[in-house]
Amino acid sequence: MNKMKAFFLESYGELKKVVWPGRESVASSTRVVLVSTALFAVFFGVVDFVLLKGLFFIF
Template identity: 45%
Template sequence: MKKIFQFFKECAGELRKVTWPTRSDVLSSTKVVFISTIIVALILGFLDWLFTEGLRLVF
């Protein structure tokens, strides 16, 4: 039981050392991920369409 309490005490100590991102950092990172996801989805959608049309021509 003593080890469990020591574990949580050490966890709390480590969490105090963490440098948490600011709100603007989080929003900036979220925008980058959102835009990147849209771009990749568009590219993959175009490639899917291209390969589908290519296979329709072959068959």
């Protein structure tokens, strides 16, 4: 039981040392993720479309 208590106390102490990102940083990172995800989705959609048309042309 003492080990569990020590674990939680040490975990709490470590969490107090964490430097959490600010609102601006989180918003900026979120925008980067959303834009890059959309761009990759469009890119792979176009590649899929082209390959599918190529297969239908061959067969």
